[in-house]
Amino acid sequence: MHLAAALERPVVGLFGPTDPARTGPFGADESKARVLRHESSGTDHSRRVGTEAGLLQITVGEVAEAALELLRGGQDKVDA
Numbered sequence: 001m002h003l004a005a006a007l008e009r010p011v012v013g014l015f016g017p018t019d020p021a022r023t024g025p026f027g028a029d030e031s032k033a034r035v036l037r038h039e040s041s042g043t044d045h046s047r048r049v050g051t052e053a054g055l056l057q058i059t060v061g062e063v064a065e066a067a068l069e070l071l072r073g074g075q076d077k078v079d080a
Contacts (some may be wrong), residue, residue: 001013001024002025004028006027008029009032011032011033012034012063012067014036015035015041016041016055017041017046017048017054017055019033028049034069036062036063036066037058039054041054042054
């Protein structure tokens, strides 16, 4: 994610308990970056054994839609 942002490449960041405002993607133009985070994710910096539940709520469809939108240059939205 950080390398893509630094190279000004399209990037989709998936976030669970980590706050994207704290961890990036930094320096990425809004037109080239999408941050996906489920509303049920709380900001928590503790270590976990398993995957945080909110992260598991991000769907493949949401990730694909964000990626396709970036690859198309945001010119059109993808129909679900």
